[in-house]
Amino acid sequence: MSVQISVNGKPMEVGPGTTVDGLLTLLNIKREYTAVAVNREVTPKSAYGTVTLSEGDKVEIVRPMGGG
Amino acid sequence: MYDTNLVLGGKEFTSRLIVGTGKYSTLEVMREAHEASGAEIVTVAVRRVSLPGTGESILDFIDTKRFTLLPNTAGCYTADEAVRTAYLAREAGMGDLVKLEVIGDQRTLFPDVPELIEATRTLAREGFIVMPYTNDDPVAARKLQDAGAACVMPLGAPIGSGLGIRNPYNIKIILETVTVPVIVDAGVGTASDAAVAMELGCDGVLMNTAIAGARDAVAMARAMRLAVEAGRLAYKAGRIGKKLYATASSPLEGLPDWTS
Numbered sequence: 001m002s003v004q005i006s007v008n009g010k011p012m013e014v015g016p017g018t019t020v021d022g023l024l025t026l027l028n029i030k031r032e033y034t035a036v037a038v039n040r041e042v043t044p045k046s047a048y049g050t051v052t053l054s055e056g057d058k059v060e061i062v063r064p065m066g067g068g
Numbered sequence: 069m070y071d072t073n074l075v076l077g078g079k080e081f082t083s084r085l086i087v088g089t090g091k092y093s094t095l096e097v098m099r100e101a102h103e104a105s106g107a108e109i110v111t112v113a114v115r116r117v118s119l120p121g122t123g124e125s126i127l128d129f130i131d132t133k134r135f136t137l138l139p140n141t142a143g144c145y146t147a148d149e150a151v152r153t154a155y156l157a158r159e160a161g162m163g164d165l166v167k168l169e170v171i172g173d174q175r176t177l178f179p180d181v182p183e184l185i186e187a188t189r190t191l192a193r194e195g196f197i198v199m200p201y202t203n204d205d206p207v208a209a210r211k212l213q214d215a216g217a218a219c220v221m222p223l224g225a226p227i228g229s230g231l232g233i234r235n236p237y238n239i240k241i242i243l244e245t246v247t248v249p250v251i252v253d254a255g256v257g258t259a260s261d262a263a264v265a266m267e268l269g270c271d272g273v274l275m276n277t278a279i280a281g282a283r284d285a286v287a288m289a290r291a292m293r294l295a296v297e298a299g300r301l302a303y304k305a306g307r308i309g310k311k312l313y314a315t316a317s318s319p320l321e322g323l324p325d326w327t328s
Contacts, residue, residue, distance in 0.1 A: 008116040028120050033127055035160035042155045062156050066126050067113025067142055068088035068276025
């Protein structure tokens, strides 16, 4: 049984019990200067290992980009 | 001449020029332009990572030990979006400074001032050093200061327009209205525009397109550095008053008599 979530607007399937930390590892995303929000709420870095993703969760992963 | 530092939320900066990181032809050119500008603060946007998370990062080209990052909330149209973006930036490790933008209109990119004031109040309460991009409106500037802004950043002209300081008189009134630093943000096209802002008495200038979009971005970055310094010096030096008629620079006495 997989869990359907969306990551940066794209649908994705992850295994049950996948944490934010697990997702970042799966996607090969560096932790430095990266931030994550799940369902509009910012996930503190200290909670990456404990926040588990559930069916329908909307995950946003951001980093700095060029801008003015 | 002795000059004070630019103070933003207790942090001190020697340079009064803040530059962007967008629209450069290459990231290498950006790095050289940052160097030439003498800036100590660089703005960045907060955007979704590309998936999968590989590829070069803009931070490979910014020495974060030397430059203070100023994340912006560009593209936000409500106070709620802007506040959430600021939280993301802080959690990402970009620090407490935030260039707060709440846009009210897509074509002009003019700010939505009521939303901006609300977001300023929320973020200042949460310990952010809030630097709001605002209209050249002295009343809005005062309300932003009252809401806890660390400075106010009135636009000189629409973002990316290069039209210069369209209403220097309003900027002057803003300078008399608030006690926090006033930084002209947006509209600068060339060096003289930056000098005008500083000669008015502004505490700094923030720009992106004027440098990044110039044919030679590195040369323009240096021009902007010199213009900001020259404008600041001229302001501190105290310019002469304007008069309609001439006043001779040479003495009128002691002229030889050439009459025959």
